[in-house]
Structures are given as C-alpha cells and as structure tokens.
Amino acid sequence: MTGSELIRFGTVGAPQTTPGSGTVAAIEHIRQLGLDHLEIAWVRSVRVSDQTCAEIKAAAADQAVSLSIHAPYFINLNSQTDELMAKSDERLLAAARKGCLAGAKDIIFHPGSYHSQPPEQVYERARDHLLELTSRLRDEGIKVTLRPETMGKGAMFGNLEEVVRLSRDVPGVAPCIDWAHLHARTGSGAFNSYDEFAAALVTVRDLLGEDGLHHLHFHMSGIAYTAKGEKEHLPLNEADLRYRDLLQAWVDFGVQGTCVVEAPQPFHTADALMLQATYRRLVDLNEVAKESG
Numbered sequence: 001m002t003g004s005e006l007i008r009f010g011t012v013g014a015p016q017t018t019p020g021s022g023t024v025a026a027i028e029h030i031r032q033l034g035l036d037h038l039e040i041a042w043v044r045s046v047r048v049s050d051q052t053c054a055e056i057k058a059a060a061a062d063q064a065v066s067l068s069i070h071a072p073y074f075i076n077l078n079s080q081t082d083e084l085m086a087k088s089d090e091r092l093l094a095a096a097r098k099g100c101l102a103g104a105k106d107i108i109f110h111p112g113s114y115h116s117q118p119p120e121q122v123y124e125r126a127r128d129h130l131l132e133l134t135s136r137l138r139d140e141g142i143k144v145t146l147r148p149e150t151m152g153k154g155a156m157f158g159n160l161e162e163v164v165r166l167s168r169d170v171p172g173v174a175p176c177i178d179w180a181h182l183h184a185r186t187g188s189g190a191f192n193s194y195d196e197f198a199a200a201l202v203t204v205r206d207l208l209g210e211d212g213l214h215h216l217h218f219h220m221s222g223i224a225y226t227a228k229g230e231k232e233h234l235p236l237n238e239a240d241l242r243y244r245d246l247l248q249a250w251v252d253f254g255v256q257g258t259c260v261v262e263a264p265q266p267f268h269t270a271d272a273l274m275l276q277a278t279y280r281r282l283v284d285l286n287e288v289a290k291e292s293g
Contacts, residue, residue: 013040038068053098053102068105099139104144123165142218145173152230153229155228
C-alpha cells in the first residue's frame with residue numbers, strides 16, 4: 001500500500017492555480033496537481049443548486065477526487081437562545097444535505113463556544129444536540145459524517161478530548177483534528193513534539209479503537225498565536241509547527257484518512273504538495289527500515 005492510499009492530501013477551497021472558476025474546475029485541477037481531495041468551503045453560507053451539486057458529484061467521481069464540506073462558520077452547538085440555535089442547526093443541516101447531493105462524505109464544522117459555562121455542561125449539551133441532528137439526517141437518508149473540528153482558542157468548545165468523546169458518544173460523528181489549532185490553543189507553543197502528537201493519536205485509539213485511526217480527517221497549516229490562542233493561519237515555512245514529526249507519528253500509528261491544507265493563498269497548494277511528498281518519503285523510509293530489519 002502506498003502513502004497516497006493511506007492518506008489523501010488536498011486543499012480547503014480551490015487551489016489558487018485553478019484555471020477558470022467553480023468547484024468543478026477546482027476538482028479537475030486538484031487531479032492535475034496530483035492531489036486527491038478537495039474540501040469545499042461553504043463557510044459563509046450554503047447557496048448551491050441541486051443541479052450544481054450533481055455536476056460536482058459527477059466531476060469528483062470522474063477525477064477520483066474525494067470531497068468534504070467545510071460548513072458555515074456560524075454554527076454553535078451551545079447557542080444561547082432558541083432562535084440562534086435554530087439558525088445554527090439549519091446551517092449545519094443545509095451543509096449536510098447539499099454536501100451529500102454533491103458526493104461529499106464528511107461535513108466539517110466549528111462546534112461552538114463555552115460562553116463561560118462549565119466545560120462538562122457544554123459537552124453534555126453539545127452531545128445531546130448532535131444526537132438529535134444526526135438522527136434527523138439518518139431519517140432523511142443523508143449519509144454523511146459530521147466532523148466537529150478541534151478549535152484554536154481556549155474559550156472555544158472543541159479541545160481534542162471533547163471532539164473525540166463526541167465521536168465516541170454520537171453515531172455518525174467523527175473528529176476533524178486541526179493540528180495547528182491544537183498547537184495554538186495552548187497559547188505557549190506546546191503540543192508541538194513527536195511525543196505530544198503520538199499522545200493525541202493514542203487518545204483517538206483509546207476512545208475510538210484502532211478503527212478510529214483509519215477514518216481520520218485532518219486540517220494542517222502553520223499558525224500564529226498569542227497567549228489566548230489562535231491569531232491567524234500561516235504558510236508552514238513561516239511557522240513553528242514541527243510537521244515532519246507529526247507526519248512521522250501518522251506513519252508510525254498507521255493513520256489513514258484525509259489531510260487538507262488551510263494555509264493562506266498562494267501557499268496552500270504548495271504546502272499540500274510538500275506535505276504529500278514528505279509523507280510519501282517517510283512511508284518509503286519506513287518500508288525500507290522494515291525490510292532491512
């Protein structure tokens with residue numbers, strides 16, 4: 001098995017070198033670049049026709065490019081009023097419904113805020129709400145996985161354990177691990193070593209089993225941060241994230257899934273290709289070591 005079969009690499013949003021416009025053109029260009037995945041960024045709203053979804057699905061199948069959806073930013077499983085919660089629900093459900101029509105299997109979303117409430121209380125509310133939403137989607141025949149993303153600020157609900165626990169406790173939910181967010185969330189430059197990356201994968205394995213390591217979805221980029229956490233995404237060559245140690249942990253744990261890059265343009269395509277090449281090289285070196293050992 002090759003590295004490209006274990007982990008598929010791609011970008012969030014169209015590569016900046018895409019000729020023309022539209023998601024179909026982006027899918028075709030992803031394949032031309034030798035990447036395998038596109039995360040469609042419906043981060044402001046979900047305004048796409050069923051016909052366009054059908055065209056996206058056909059193009060992805062034709063190009064053998066897998067798809068995910070980044071749902072609108074304005075989702076909060078801990079919304080503080082019924083009106084805000086209803087609007088949040090509709091954004092996530094719309095992304096799931098249209099994403100399914102477009103052939104996407106994974107719906108990525110920001111899970112919300114603590115609003116100065118006890119974290120365990122927020123967790124229980126988010127869990128119960130996700131149980132309701134995933135039940136609605138199953139009843140509608142919408143076959144997607146909802147993926148809450150690890151967040152980059154301590155005030156935001158969504159540390160690693162919370163996201164993985166939701167994935168254990170709610171059928172139809174799996175983690176989106178944003179490694180730059182986990183690094184920035186500490187506010188101190190921690191969570192940036194092989195041992196810490198490996199410990200995160202152990203957490204996934206302990207709560208979701210070995211199979212949990214085989215269906216992961218990652219976000220990657222460099223990141224700037226303050227004592228309060230995330231400030232902005234950066235190209236990898238302008239940041240301190242020890243991505244090679246992280247890729248080595250993926251190899252050592254036999255991780256499978258998808259890695260999409262969120263670095264700012266015009267760097268996100270170059271960073272995706274660099275990560276793909278580095279990962280494949282580490283896989284090859286690992287195989288050589290096994291054969292010589």
